Amino acid sequence: MPKKINDNCADCGVCAEVCPEQAIVPGDGKHEIIAEKCKDCGECVEVCPSGAIEDL
Template sequence: MALLINDLCVNCDVCAPVCPNSAISQGETIYEIDPRRCTECVGHHDEPQCVVVCPVECIVPDPAHPETREALEIKFRLLTGAEE
């Protein structure tokens, strides 16, 4: 499933630069993750890099966007043009 930044976000700006899919951007009050671009770093890294660098642990699975690992892999290929 895509990830979500909750209201514990302190706008530290460490998550956006590490996102390989450019899925993270500054929202009106806190950073936001675009679920259409978030692959939880599947295809790029072993674990979501935003979660790794977040100092306040405010990035959690988004229950509104459940996805299997296979779906995340397909999304990765579509976003990057990677071949199977």
């Protein structure tokens, strides 16, 4: 299942750096996941220091 980034996002960008699909982009105060590109690999979940990434 694709992921989404909740309001706990610190906008650090670590998730975008590890995403192999380049599905995570800067947004307005927090990063956003492009659901159509997300392959649910979970790499972003593992590295997020804020625990801000969850199932869509």
